[in-house]
Amino acid sequence: MGKDVAYLDCDVEEPNGRIFLKPEITEQIDVTVPVPRVDLDKCTFRGECSAACEYHAIAVLGKAVEVFASLCHGCGGCSDICPEDAIEEIPRTIGHISRGVGMGVEFLEGRLNVGEAISPPVTKALKKLAITSDVAIIDAPPGTSCPVIEAINDTDFVILVTEPTPFGLNDLKLAVGMVREISLPFGVVINRSDIGDNKTDEYCHRERIDVLKKIPFSRRLAEAYSRGEMMFGVDSEYEKSLRELYENIAGRSNHD
Amino acid sequence: MTELVIVSGKGGTGKTSLVGSLAALSRDKVLVDCDVDAADLHLILKNKIQKTSEFTGGKQAFIVEEDCTNCGLCPEYCRFDAIKHEELTTGAEKERYWIDKHACDGCGVCVRHCPENAIAFKEVISGEWYLSDTPYGPLVHARLGFAQANSGKLVSLLRQQARLLADKRGLDLIIVDGPPGIGCPVIASITGAGYILIVTEPSMSAMHDMERLLQLTKHFRIPTGICINKSDINPVLTSQIEEFAKNEKVRILGRIPYDPSVTAAQLEGATVVEYDVNGASESVKLLWSNLTEELKE
Ligand code: SF4
Numbered sequence: 001m002g003k004d005v006a007y008l009d010c011d012v013e014e015p016n017g018r019i020f021l022k023p024e025i026t027e028q029i030d031v032t033v034p035v036p037r038v039d040l041d042k043c044t045f046r047g048e049c050s051a052a053c054e055y056h057a058i059a060v061l062g063k064a065v066e067v068f069a070s071l072c073h074g075c076g077g078c079s080d081i082c083p084e085d086a087i088e089e090i091p092r093t094i095g096h097i098s099r100g101v102g103m104g105v106e107f108l109e110g111r112l113n114v115g116e117a118i119s120p121p122v123t124k125a126l127k128k129l130a131i132t133s134d135v136a137i138i139d140a141p142p143g144t145s146c147p148v149i150e151a152i153n154d155t156d157f158v159i160l161v162t163e164p165t166p167f168g169l170n171d172l173k174l175a176v177g178m179v180r181e182i183s184l185p186f187g188v189v190i191n192r193s194d195i196g197d198n199k200t201d202e203y204c205h206r207e208r209i210d211v212l213k214k215i216p217f218s219r220r221l222a223e224a225y226s227r228g229e230m231m232f233g234v235d236s237e238y239e240k241s242l243r244e245l246y247e248n249i250a251g252r253s254n255h256d
Numbered sequence: 257m258t259e260l261v262i263v264s265g266k267g268g269t270g271k272t273s274l275v276g277s278l279a280a281l282s283r284d285k286v287l288v289d290c291d292v293d294a295a296d297l298h299l300i301l302k303n304k305i306q307k308t309s310e311f312t313g314g315k316q317a318f319i320v321e322e323d324c325t326n327c328g329l330c331p332e333y334c335r336f337d338a339i340k341h342e343e344l345t346t347g348a349e350k351e352r353y354w355i356d357k358h359a360c361d362g363c364g365v366c367v368r369h370c371p372e373n374a375i376a377f378k379e380v381i382s383g384e385w386y387l388s389d390t391p392y393g394p395l396v397h398a399r400l401g402f403a404q405a406n407s408g409k410l411v412s413l414l415r416q417q418a419r420l421l422a423d424k425r426g427l428d429l430i431i432v433d434g435p436p437g438i439g440c441p442v443i444a445s446i447t448g449a450g451y452i453l454i455v456t457e458p459s460m461s462a463m464h465d466m467e468r469l470l471q472l473t474k475h476f477r478i479p480t481g482i483c484i485n486k487s488d489i490n491p492v493l494t495s496q497i498e499e500f501a502k503n504e505k506v507r508i509l510g511r512i513p514y515d516p517s518v519t520a521a522q523l524e525g526a527t528v529v530e531y532d533v534n535g536a537s538e539s540v541k542l543l544w545s546n547l548t549e550e551l552k553e
Protein backbone atom coordinates (compact mmCIF):
# COMPACT_ATOMS: atom_id res chain seq x y z
CA MET A 1 0.00 0.00 0.00
CA GLY A 2 2.71 2.44 -0.93
CA LYS A 3 4.82 1.54 2.07
CA ASP A 4 6.57 -1.65 3.05
CA VAL A 5 4.11 -3.76 4.93
CA ALA A 6 4.54 -6.81 7.12
CA TYR A 7 1.71 -9.21 7.85
CA LEU A 8 1.90 -10.93 11.25
CA ASP A 9 -0.45 -13.84 11.73
CA CYS A 10 -0.92 -13.84 15.48
CA ASP A 11 -3.97 -16.11 15.37
CA VAL A 12 -1.54 -18.84 16.33
CA GLU A 13 -4.18 -21.42 17.19
CA GLU A 14 -5.73 -21.22 13.73
CA PRO A 15 -3.35 -19.29 11.44
CA ASN A 16 -4.99 -18.83 8.05
CA GLY A 17 -3.27 -15.83 6.47
CA ARG A 18 -0.97 -18.19 4.61
CA ILE A 19 -3.90 -19.48 2.57
CA PHE A 20 -4.40 -16.02 1.06
CA LEU A 21 -0.88 -14.61 0.85
CA LYS A 22 0.66 -17.90 -0.33
CA PRO A 23 4.08 -16.91 0.95
CA GLU A 24 7.38 -18.51 0.15
CA ILE A 25 8.76 -19.51 3.54
CA THR A 26 12.47 -18.91 3.94
CA GLU A 27 12.94 -19.42 7.64
CA GLN A 28 11.42 -21.46 10.47
CA ILE A 29 12.06 -20.73 14.12
CA ASP A 30 11.00 -22.98 16.99
CA VAL A 31 9.21 -21.39 19.92
CA THR A 32 10.17 -22.93 23.21
CA VAL A 33 9.14 -22.48 26.81
CA PRO A 34 11.27 -23.57 29.76
CA VAL A 35 10.01 -26.55 31.77
CA PRO A 36 11.52 -28.06 34.88
CA ARG A 37 13.55 -31.28 34.88
CA VAL A 38 14.21 -32.79 38.27
CA ASP A 39 17.45 -34.53 39.15
CA LEU A 40 16.19 -37.39 41.32
CA ASP A 41 19.65 -37.99 42.75
CA LYS A 42 19.60 -34.57 44.33
CA CYS A 43 15.89 -34.36 45.15
CA THR A 44 14.90 -34.86 48.79
CA PHE A 45 11.16 -34.95 47.98
CA ARG A 46 10.18 -32.13 50.30
CA GLY A 47 7.63 -30.86 47.84
CA GLU A 48 8.46 -27.17 48.08
CA CYS A 49 8.27 -26.92 44.32
CA SER A 50 4.76 -28.27 44.11
CA ALA A 51 3.62 -26.03 46.97
CA ALA A 52 5.06 -23.03 45.13
CA CYS A 53 3.61 -23.80 41.71
CA GLU A 54 0.42 -21.80 41.17
CA TYR A 55 -0.54 -23.93 38.17
CA HIS A 56 -0.33 -27.43 39.68
CA ALA A 57 2.27 -28.32 37.09
CA ILE A 58 4.66 -30.17 39.36
CA ALA A 59 3.79 -32.77 41.98
CA VAL A 60 5.83 -34.77 44.43
CA LEU A 61 4.33 -38.18 45.11
CA GLY A 62 6.34 -40.24 47.57
CA LYS A 63 9.70 -40.78 45.95
CA ALA A 64 8.71 -39.51 42.52
CA VAL A 65 8.26 -36.08 40.98
CA GLU A 66 5.82 -35.60 38.15
CA VAL A 67 5.96 -32.59 35.80
CA PHE A 68 2.81 -31.82 33.81
CA ALA A 69 4.49 -29.95 30.99
CA SER A 70 1.30 -28.74 29.32
CA LEU A 71 0.19 -27.00 32.52
CA CYS A 72 3.56 -25.34 33.12
CA HIS A 73 3.72 -21.59 32.52
CA GLY A 74 7.51 -21.55 32.61
CA CYS A 75 7.64 -19.09 35.49
CA GLY A 76 10.77 -20.63 36.99
CA GLY A 77 9.25 -20.66 40.47
CA CYS A 78 10.04 -24.29 41.20
CA SER A 79 13.71 -24.24 40.25
CA ASP A 80 14.03 -20.96 42.08
CA ILE A 81 12.65 -22.32 45.35
CA CYS A 82 14.25 -25.78 45.31
CA PRO A 83 16.56 -25.94 48.39
CA GLU A 84 18.61 -28.78 46.85
CA ASP A 85 19.19 -27.10 43.52
CA ALA A 86 17.73 -30.22 41.93
CA ILE A 87 15.63 -28.54 39.27
CA GLU A 88 17.02 -27.47 35.97
CA GLU A 89 14.97 -25.86 33.21
CA ILE A 90 15.00 -27.27 29.72
CA PRO A 91 13.39 -25.78 26.61
CA ARG A 92 10.27 -27.46 25.26
CA THR A 93 8.98 -26.66 21.79
CA ILE A 94 5.32 -25.59 21.72
CA GLY A 95 5.09 -24.13 18.23
CA HIS A 96 7.02 -22.35 15.56
CA ILE A 97 7.28 -19.19 13.54
CA SER A 98 7.52 -19.12 9.77
CA ARG A 99 9.00 -16.21 7.90
CA GLY A 100 8.94 -15.35 4.25
CA VAL A 101 7.43 -13.14 1.59
CA GLY A 102 4.03 -13.46 -0.06
CA MET A 103 2.64 -11.14 -2.73
CA GLY A 104 5.31 -8.58 -1.95
CA VAL A 105 4.41 -8.53 1.73
CA GLU A 106 6.78 -9.51 4.52
CA PHE A 107 5.11 -12.54 6.05
CA LEU A 108 5.38 -13.86 9.60
CA GLU A 109 3.20 -16.56 11.09
CA GLY A 110 3.03 -18.11 14.53
CA ARG A 111 1.68 -21.63 14.81
CA LEU A 112 0.89 -23.41 18.06
CA ASN A 113 1.40 -27.17 18.04
CA VAL A 114 -1.82 -29.15 18.26
CA GLY A 115 -2.42 -30.34 21.81
CA GLU A 116 -0.66 -27.37 23.42
CA ALA A 117 -2.85 -25.21 25.67
CA ILE A 118 -0.90 -22.01 26.15
CA SER A 119 -0.59 -19.88 23.04
CA PRO A 120 0.62 -16.40 24.20
CA PRO A 121 4.35 -17.37 24.23
CA VAL A 122 4.17 -18.05 20.47
CA THR A 123 2.67 -14.62 19.82
CA LYS A 124 5.16 -12.99 22.15
CA ALA A 125 8.10 -14.62 20.36
CA LEU A 126 6.70 -13.58 16.98
CA LYS A 127 6.27 -9.96 18.02
CA LYS A 128 9.81 -9.82 19.35
CA LEU A 129 11.31 -10.60 15.95
CA ALA A 130 12.71 -7.65 14.06
CA ILE A 131 10.53 -6.57 11.19
CA THR A 132 12.06 -4.72 8.28
CA SER A 133 8.86 -3.10 7.00
CA ASP A 134 7.47 0.32 7.98
CA VAL A 135 4.03 -0.93 8.88
CA ALA A 136 3.03 -4.14 10.63
CA ILE A 137 -0.49 -5.45 10.28
CA ILE A 138 -1.38 -7.96 12.97
CA ASP A 139 -4.06 -10.57 12.42
CA ALA A 140 -5.36 -11.18 15.94
CA PRO A 141 -7.24 -14.21 17.31
CA PRO A 142 -10.89 -14.02 18.42
CA GLY A 143 -12.02 -13.42 22.00
CA THR A 144 -11.14 -10.99 24.77
CA SER A 145 -8.62 -12.88 26.90
CA CYS A 146 -4.86 -13.51 26.99
CA PRO A 147 -4.20 -14.59 23.38
CA VAL A 148 -5.85 -11.43 22.00
CA ILE A 149 -4.25 -9.15 24.58
CA GLU A 150 -0.84 -10.53 23.67
CA ALA A 151 -1.54 -9.83 19.98
CA ILE A 152 -2.79 -6.26 20.35
CA ASN A 153 -0.53 -5.16 23.19
CA ASP A 154 1.79 -2.25 22.29
CA THR A 155 0.12 -1.55 18.96
CA ASP A 156 -0.81 1.91 17.67
CA PHE A 157 -4.31 1.23 16.49
CA VAL A 158 -6.87 -1.57 16.69
CA ILE A 159 -9.54 -2.29 14.09
CA LEU A 160 -12.53 -4.22 15.40
CA VAL A 161 -14.32 -6.06 12.62
CA THR A 162 -17.94 -6.91 13.27
CA GLU A 163 -21.26 -7.79 11.62
CA PRO A 164 -24.57 -5.99 12.19
CA THR A 165 -26.23 -8.95 13.93
CA PRO A 166 -27.04 -9.67 17.58
CA PHE A 167 -24.02 -11.99 17.90
CA GLY A 168 -21.80 -9.49 16.13
CA LEU A 169 -22.96 -6.63 18.34
CA ASN A 170 -22.58 -8.61 21.55
CA ASP A 171 -19.05 -9.64 20.58
CA LEU A 172 -18.27 -6.06 19.54
CA LYS A 173 -19.34 -4.70 22.93
CA LEU A 174 -17.02 -7.17 24.65
CA ALA A 175 -14.15 -6.29 22.29
CA VAL A 176 -14.71 -2.56 22.92
CA GLY A 177 -14.61 -3.24 26.66
CA MET A 178 -11.31 -5.02 26.17
CA VAL A 179 -9.54 -2.33 24.09
CA ARG A 180 -10.83 0.36 26.43
CA GLU A 181 -9.53 -1.62 29.39
CA ILE A 182 -6.03 -1.58 27.92
CA SER A 183 -6.45 1.98 26.59
CA LEU A 184 -5.71 1.57 22.89
CA PRO A 185 -7.13 3.77 20.13
CA PHE A 186 -9.56 1.84 17.96
CA GLY A 187 -12.24 2.00 15.30
CA VAL A 188 -14.89 -0.33 13.92
CA VAL A 189 -15.38 -1.87 10.50
CA ILE A 190 -18.84 -3.27 9.85
CA ASN A 191 -18.52 -6.17 7.48
CA ARG A 192 -21.52 -7.47 5.51
CA SER A 193 -23.09 -4.22 6.63
CA ASP A 194 -26.38 -4.89 4.89
CA ILE A 195 -27.28 -8.30 6.32
CA GLY A 196 -28.71 -7.27 9.68
CA ASP A 197 -30.16 -4.27 11.49
CA ASN A 198 -28.79 -0.84 12.46
CA LYS A 199 -28.29 -1.51 16.16
CA THR A 200 -24.53 -1.68 15.65
CA ASP A 201 -24.54 1.79 14.10
CA GLU A 202 -26.68 3.11 16.94
CA TYR A 203 -24.39 1.56 19.52
CA CYS A 204 -21.26 3.08 17.92
CA HIS A 205 -22.95 6.46 17.70
CA ARG A 206 -24.01 6.34 21.35
CA GLU A 207 -20.56 5.30 22.48
CA ARG A 208 -18.85 7.82 20.18
CA ILE A 209 -16.98 5.07 18.40
CA ASP A 210 -15.63 5.74 14.92
CA VAL A 211 -17.17 3.54 12.26
CA LEU A 212 -14.25 3.46 9.84
CA LYS A 213 -15.93 1.57 7.06
CA LYS A 214 -18.99 -0.38 6.11
CA ILE A 215 -18.52 -3.18 3.65
CA PRO A 216 -21.71 -4.56 2.12
CA PHE A 217 -22.16 -8.27 1.51
CA SER A 218 -20.93 -9.42 -1.87
CA ARG A 219 -21.42 -12.90 -3.21
CA ARG A 220 -18.34 -12.51 -5.39
CA LEU A 221 -16.15 -11.60 -2.44
CA ALA A 222 -17.57 -14.45 -0.38
CA GLU A 223 -16.75 -16.87 -3.17
CA ALA A 224 -13.22 -15.54 -3.59
CA TYR A 225 -12.75 -15.87 0.17
CA SER A 226 -14.01 -19.44 0.21
CA ARG A 227 -11.48 -20.38 -2.48
CA GLY A 228 -8.68 -18.77 -0.47
CA GLU A 229 -8.14 -15.94 -2.93
CA MET A 230 -7.26 -12.35 -2.16
CA MET A 231 -10.21 -9.98 -2.33
CA PHE A 232 -8.02 -7.51 -4.09
CA GLY A 233 -8.59 -7.57 -7.81
CA VAL A 234 -11.96 -9.22 -7.37
CA ASP A 235 -13.86 -6.03 -6.85
CA SER A 236 -12.58 -2.52 -7.54
CA GLU A 237 -15.14 -0.91 -5.20
CA TYR A 238 -13.89 -3.06 -2.38
CA GLU A 239 -10.30 -2.29 -3.23
CA LYS A 240 -10.98 1.44 -3.17
CA SER A 241 -12.82 1.07 0.10
CA LEU A 242 -9.88 -0.72 1.74
CA ARG A 243 -7.41 1.84 0.43
CA GLU A 244 -9.44 4.60 2.05
CA LEU A 245 -9.54 2.66 5.27
CA TYR A 246 -5.77 2.29 5.22
CA GLU A 247 -5.14 5.97 4.50
CA ASN A 248 -7.58 6.94 7.20
CA ILE A 249 -5.76 4.91 9.86
CA ALA A 250 -2.26 5.77 8.65
CA GLY A 251 -3.28 9.43 8.88
CA ARG A 252 -4.08 9.12 12.60
CA SER A 253 -1.06 7.24 13.73
CA ASN A 254 1.84 9.58 14.35
CA HIS A 255 4.15 6.65 13.76
CA ASP A 256 3.07 6.99 10.16
CA MET B 257 -24.49 -38.97 31.07
CA THR B 258 -23.11 -37.89 27.69
CA GLU B 259 -21.43 -34.61 26.90
CA LEU B 260 -21.65 -33.43 23.31
CA VAL B 261 -19.29 -30.55 22.45
CA ILE B 262 -19.72 -28.47 19.30
CA VAL B 263 -16.66 -26.62 18.01
CA SER B 264 -15.65 -24.87 14.80
CA GLY B 265 -12.17 -23.41 15.12
CA LYS B 266 -13.19 -19.90 14.17
CA GLY B 267 -16.27 -17.74 14.05
CA GLY B 268 -18.55 -17.35 11.08
CA THR B 269 -19.39 -20.98 10.44
CA GLY B 270 -22.79 -20.68 12.11
CA LYS B 271 -21.91 -22.94 15.02
CA THR B 272 -23.84 -21.10 17.72
CA SER B 273 -26.99 -20.87 15.58
CA LEU B 274 -26.70 -24.58 15.02
CA VAL B 275 -26.32 -25.26 18.74
CA GLY B 276 -29.48 -23.19 19.24
CA SER B 277 -31.35 -25.41 16.82
CA LEU B 278 -30.06 -28.58 18.47
CA ALA B 279 -31.23 -27.12 21.78
CA ALA B 280 -34.71 -26.78 20.35
CA LEU B 281 -34.72 -30.28 18.86
CA SER B 282 -33.31 -32.26 21.78
CA ARG B 283 -34.98 -33.03 25.08
CA ASP B 284 -33.86 -33.53 28.66
CA LYS B 285 -30.47 -31.86 28.60
CA VAL B 286 -28.36 -29.15 30.12
CA LEU B 287 -26.92 -26.49 27.80
CA VAL B 288 -23.51 -24.96 28.38
CA ASP B 289 -21.88 -22.01 26.62
CA CYS B 290 -18.14 -22.52 26.96
CA ASP B 291 -17.22 -19.62 24.69
CA VAL B 292 -16.59 -17.61 27.82
CA ASP B 293 -14.80 -14.74 26.03
CA ALA B 294 -17.77 -14.03 23.79
CA ALA B 295 -20.84 -15.92 24.90
CA ASP B 296 -23.69 -15.54 22.39
CA LEU B 297 -25.84 -18.64 22.79
CA HIS B 298 -28.17 -17.07 25.36
CA LEU B 299 -29.11 -14.38 22.83
CA ILE B 300 -31.25 -16.87 20.89
CA LEU B 301 -32.52 -18.94 23.81
CA LYS B 302 -34.74 -16.38 25.58
CA ASN B 303 -32.88 -17.01 28.82
CA LYS B 304 -33.80 -15.79 32.27
CA ILE B 305 -30.90 -15.63 34.67
CA GLN B 306 -31.73 -17.46 37.91
CA LYS B 307 -28.42 -17.23 39.69
CA THR B 308 -25.24 -15.17 39.26
CA SER B 309 -21.95 -16.18 40.88
CA GLU B 310 -18.51 -14.68 40.93
CA PHE B 311 -15.58 -16.44 39.34
CA THR B 312 -12.16 -16.16 40.94
CA GLY B 313 -9.75 -17.56 38.43
CA GLY B 314 -6.36 -17.04 39.96
CA LYS B 315 -4.12 -14.76 41.90
CA GLN B 316 -2.38 -11.53 41.05
CA ALA B 317 0.50 -9.65 42.58
CA PHE B 318 0.20 -6.03 43.76
CA ILE B 319 2.97 -3.77 45.01
CA VAL B 320 2.00 -2.00 48.21
CA GLU B 321 3.46 1.45 47.61
CA GLU B 322 3.89 2.40 51.28
CA ASP B 323 6.05 -0.66 51.88
CA CYS B 324 8.05 -0.58 48.65
CA THR B 325 11.53 0.92 49.00
CA ASN B 326 12.19 0.98 45.24
CA CYS B 327 15.06 -1.48 45.57
CA GLY B 328 14.42 -2.66 42.02
CA LEU B 329 14.90 -6.39 42.63
CA CYS B 330 11.53 -7.77 41.61
CA PRO B 331 11.53 -7.05 37.83
CA GLU B 332 14.49 -9.42 37.49
CA TYR B 333 12.39 -12.33 38.73
CA CYS B 334 9.31 -11.72 36.62
CA ARG B 335 9.38 -13.79 33.43
CA PHE B 336 6.26 -12.05 32.15
CA ASP B 337 7.66 -8.51 32.06
CA ALA B 338 4.78 -7.45 34.28
CA ILE B 339 6.69 -5.27 36.73
CA LYS B 340 7.03 -1.75 35.43
CA HIS B 341 9.15 1.11 36.60
CA GLU B 342 8.55 4.80 36.11
CA GLU B 343 10.21 8.04 37.10
CA LEU B 344 7.85 10.44 38.83
CA THR B 345 7.94 14.20 38.42
CA THR B 346 5.32 15.16 40.96
CA GLY B 347 4.98 14.21 44.63
CA ALA B 348 7.57 13.21 47.20
CA GLU B 349 8.72 9.97 45.52
CA LYS B 350 11.09 10.09 42.55
CA GLU B 351 10.18 6.73 41.12
CA ARG B 352 7.67 3.95 41.38
CA TYR B 353 7.37 0.23 40.65
CA TRP B 354 4.01 -1.18 39.72
CA ILE B 355 2.55 -4.37 38.32
CA ASP B 356 0.67 -4.37 35.05
CA LYS B 357 -2.36 -6.50 35.88
CA HIS B 358 -2.85 -7.60 32.29
CA ALA B 359 0.69 -8.90 32.05
CA CYS B 360 0.86 -10.52 35.50
CA ASP B 361 0.50 -14.28 35.16
CA GLY B 362 -0.03 -14.81 38.86
CA CYS B 363 2.99 -17.06 39.40
CA GLY B 364 3.92 -15.55 42.76
CA VAL B 365 7.68 -15.62 42.19
CA CYS B 366 8.17 -11.90 42.83
CA VAL B 367 6.16 -12.16 46.05
CA ARG B 368 8.67 -14.58 47.57
CA HIS B 369 11.64 -12.46 46.59
CA CYS B 370 10.63 -9.06 47.87
CA PRO B 371 12.92 -8.28 50.86
CA GLU B 372 10.38 -5.80 52.23
CA ASN B 373 7.37 -8.08 51.88
CA ALA B 374 5.82 -5.29 49.89
CA ILE B 375 4.13 -7.46 47.29
CA ALA B 376 0.63 -8.64 48.10
CA PHE B 377 -0.74 -11.73 46.37
CA LYS B 378 -4.51 -11.93 46.12
CA GLU B 379 -7.28 -13.90 44.46
CA VAL B 380 -8.96 -11.72 41.87
CA ILE B 381 -12.50 -11.84 40.55
CA SER B 382 -12.14 -12.39 36.85
CA GLY B 383 -15.68 -12.97 35.73
CA GLU B 384 -19.20 -14.12 36.49
CA TRP B 385 -21.08 -17.26 35.72
CA TYR B 386 -24.80 -17.72 35.42
CA LEU B 387 -27.45 -20.33 35.71
CA SER B 388 -30.33 -19.52 33.39
CA ASP B 389 -33.69 -21.04 32.59
CA THR B 390 -34.66 -21.27 28.95
CA PRO B 391 -37.68 -22.85 27.25
CA TYR B 392 -35.23 -25.56 26.11
CA GLY B 393 -33.79 -26.46 29.49
CA PRO B 394 -31.26 -25.02 31.90
CA LEU B 395 -28.31 -23.06 30.50
CA VAL B 396 -24.96 -22.61 32.25
CA HIS B 397 -22.99 -19.67 30.87
CA ALA B 398 -20.48 -17.05 31.88
CA ARG B 399 -18.83 -13.78 31.19
CA LEU B 400 -15.11 -13.47 31.57
CA GLY B 401 -14.01 -9.98 32.61
CA PHE B 402 -12.40 -7.77 29.96
CA ALA B 403 -8.81 -8.68 29.25
CA GLN B 404 -8.79 -11.51 31.79
CA ALA B 405 -6.85 -14.73 31.80
CA ASN B 406 -7.97 -18.12 33.06
CA SER B 407 -10.65 -18.85 30.49
CA GLY B 408 -9.74 -22.54 30.72
CA LYS B 409 -10.51 -22.62 34.44
CA LEU B 410 -13.84 -20.93 33.88
CA VAL B 411 -14.73 -23.47 31.19
CA SER B 412 -13.91 -26.34 33.56
CA LEU B 413 -16.07 -24.73 36.22
CA LEU B 414 -19.04 -24.42 33.82
CA ARG B 415 -18.78 -28.04 32.76
CA GLN B 416 -18.57 -29.19 36.34
CA GLN B 417 -21.65 -27.13 37.26
CA ALA B 418 -23.52 -28.53 34.26
CA ARG B 419 -22.76 -32.09 35.34
CA LEU B 420 -23.97 -31.39 38.88
CA LEU B 421 -27.15 -29.91 37.51
CA ALA B 422 -27.72 -32.79 35.12
CA ASP B 423 -27.28 -35.23 37.99
CA LYS B 424 -29.66 -33.35 40.22
CA ARG B 425 -32.36 -33.09 37.61
CA GLY B 426 -31.85 -36.56 36.17
CA LEU B 427 -30.91 -35.29 32.70
CA ASP B 428 -28.57 -37.47 30.73
CA LEU B 429 -27.32 -35.16 27.98
CA ILE B 430 -25.14 -32.06 28.11
CA ILE B 431 -24.76 -29.94 24.98
CA VAL B 432 -21.73 -27.67 25.00
CA ASP B 433 -21.19 -24.72 22.66
CA GLY B 434 -17.40 -24.68 22.45
CA PRO B 435 -14.96 -21.77 22.15
CA PRO B 436 -12.86 -20.95 19.07
CA GLY B 437 -9.25 -22.02 18.57
CA ILE B 438 -7.42 -25.14 19.69
CA GLY B 439 -5.78 -23.80 22.85
CA CYS B 440 -6.55 -23.72 26.54
CA PRO B 441 -10.33 -23.07 26.62
CA VAL B 442 -10.92 -25.61 23.83
CA ILE B 443 -8.85 -28.26 25.56
CA ALA B 444 -10.75 -27.52 28.78
CA SER B 445 -14.03 -27.89 26.86
CA ILE B 446 -13.30 -31.24 25.25
CA THR B 447 -11.21 -33.27 27.70
CA GLY B 448 -13.30 -36.14 28.97
CA ALA B 449 -16.25 -35.28 26.70
CA GLY B 450 -18.24 -38.04 25.04
CA TYR B 451 -18.51 -36.73 21.51
CA ILE B 452 -17.25 -33.79 19.44
CA LEU B 453 -19.08 -32.27 16.51
CA ILE B 454 -16.92 -30.08 14.29
CA VAL B 455 -18.89 -27.51 12.33
CA THR B 456 -17.14 -26.41 9.19
CA GLU B 457 -18.02 -24.69 5.94
CA PRO B 458 -16.65 -25.04 2.43
CA SER B 459 -13.96 -22.37 2.58
CA MET B 460 -10.20 -22.86 2.60
CA SER B 461 -9.77 -21.26 6.03
CA ALA B 462 -12.61 -23.16 7.69
CA MET B 463 -11.22 -26.41 6.29
CA HIS B 464 -7.81 -25.62 7.65
CA ASP B 465 -9.36 -24.95 11.07
CA MET B 466 -11.27 -28.22 10.86
CA GLU B 467 -8.10 -30.19 10.13
CA ARG B 468 -6.37 -28.78 13.18
CA LEU B 469 -9.39 -29.45 15.37
CA LEU B 470 -9.57 -33.00 14.15
CA GLN B 471 -5.90 -33.52 15.00
CA LEU B 472 -6.74 -32.23 18.46
CA THR B 473 -9.72 -34.54 19.04
CA LYS B 474 -7.61 -37.46 17.77
CA HIS B 475 -4.86 -36.45 20.16
CA PHE B 476 -7.35 -36.72 23.01
CA ARG B 477 -9.01 -39.80 21.45
CA ILE B 478 -12.55 -38.43 21.51
CA PRO B 479 -15.07 -39.71 18.94
CA THR B 480 -15.71 -36.96 16.41
CA GLY B 481 -18.14 -36.18 13.60
CA ILE B 482 -18.33 -33.36 11.06
CA CYS B 483 -21.16 -31.11 9.95
CA ILE B 484 -20.76 -29.06 6.76
CA ASN B 485 -22.67 -25.84 7.12
CA LYS B 486 -23.57 -23.72 4.06
CA SER B 487 -22.66 -26.83 2.09
CA ASP B 488 -24.07 -25.49 -1.17
CA ILE B 489 -21.98 -22.31 -1.39
CA ASN B 490 -18.97 -24.11 -2.83
CA PRO B 491 -19.73 -27.66 -4.03
CA VAL B 492 -16.11 -28.28 -5.06
CA LEU B 493 -14.80 -27.63 -1.57
CA THR B 494 -17.71 -29.52 -0.02
CA SER B 495 -16.68 -32.63 -1.89
CA GLN B 496 -13.09 -32.03 -0.80
CA ILE B 497 -14.25 -32.02 2.82
CA GLU B 498 -16.14 -35.25 2.18
CA GLU B 499 -13.05 -36.82 0.65
CA PHE B 500 -10.95 -35.66 3.58
CA ALA B 501 -13.46 -37.06 6.09
CA LYS B 502 -13.46 -40.40 4.29
CA ASN B 503 -9.69 -40.65 4.44
CA GLU B 504 -9.71 -39.71 8.10
CA LYS B 505 -12.53 -42.19 8.78
CA VAL B 506 -14.74 -39.50 10.26
CA ARG B 507 -18.45 -39.51 9.61
CA ILE B 508 -20.16 -36.51 8.02
CA LEU B 509 -23.31 -36.20 10.10
CA GLY B 510 -24.92 -33.28 8.33
CA ARG B 511 -24.86 -31.07 5.27
CA ILE B 512 -26.79 -27.89 5.83
CA PRO B 513 -27.48 -25.59 2.89
CA TYR B 514 -27.00 -21.83 3.17
CA ASP B 515 -30.14 -20.32 4.59
CA PRO B 516 -30.74 -16.57 5.00
CA SER B 517 -33.20 -17.30 7.80
CA VAL B 518 -30.23 -18.07 10.07
CA THR B 519 -29.51 -14.33 10.32
CA ALA B 520 -33.22 -13.47 10.35
CA ALA B 521 -33.81 -15.86 13.26
CA GLN B 522 -30.90 -14.34 15.16
CA LEU B 523 -32.35 -10.86 14.68
CA GLU B 524 -35.59 -12.15 16.22
CA GLY B 525 -33.70 -13.80 19.09
CA ALA B 526 -34.97 -17.21 18.01
CA THR B 527 -33.57 -20.55 16.92
CA VAL B 528 -33.59 -21.40 13.22
CA VAL B 529 -35.69 -24.55 13.45
CA GLU B 530 -38.46 -22.63 15.13
CA TYR B 531 -38.20 -19.47 13.11
CA ASP B 532 -38.40 -21.12 9.73
CA VAL B 533 -39.85 -24.61 9.58
CA ASN B 534 -38.84 -24.98 5.94
CA GLY B 535 -35.38 -23.79 4.86
CA ALA B 536 -32.45 -25.51 6.45
CA SER B 537 -34.59 -27.08 9.19
CA GLU B 538 -34.94 -30.46 7.51
CA SER B 539 -31.21 -30.90 7.23
CA VAL B 540 -30.72 -29.80 10.83
CA LYS B 541 -33.22 -32.46 11.93
CA LEU B 542 -31.33 -35.05 9.93
CA LEU B 543 -28.11 -33.93 11.60
CA TRP B 544 -29.74 -34.33 14.99
CA SER B 545 -30.99 -37.82 14.26
CA ASN B 546 -27.52 -38.85 13.04
CA LEU B 547 -26.00 -37.33 16.16
CA THR B 548 -28.42 -39.22 18.40
CA GLU B 549 -27.31 -42.44 16.72
CA GLU B 550 -23.66 -41.61 17.33
CA LEU B 551 -24.27 -40.66 20.95
CA LYS B 552 -25.92 -44.02 21.65
CA GLU B 553 -22.72 -45.85 20.76
S1 SF4 C 1 8.20 -23.38 36.07
FE1 SF4 C 1 6.52 -22.38 37.24
S2 SF4 C 1 4.67 -23.22 36.24
FE2 SF4 C 1 6.36 -24.54 35.59
S3 SF4 C 1 6.33 -26.24 37.08
FE3 SF4 C 1 7.80 -24.69 37.84
S4 SF4 C 1 6.58 -23.43 39.27
FE4 SF4 C 1 5.10 -24.55 37.98
Ligand code: SF4
Nearest residue numbers: 334360361363364366
Ligand atom coordinates in the same frame (compact mmCIF):
# COMPACT_ATOMS: atom_id res chain seq x y z
S1 SF4 D 1 3.26 -12.77 40.20
FE1 SF4 D 1 4.66 -13.58 38.64
S2 SF4 D 1 3.87 -12.68 36.75
FE2 SF4 D 1 2.94 -11.50 38.41
S3 SF4 D 1 4.32 -9.76 38.68
FE3 SF4 D 1 5.00 -11.34 40.12
S4 SF4 D 1 6.59 -12.49 39.00
FE4 SF4 D 1 5.48 -11.27 37.48
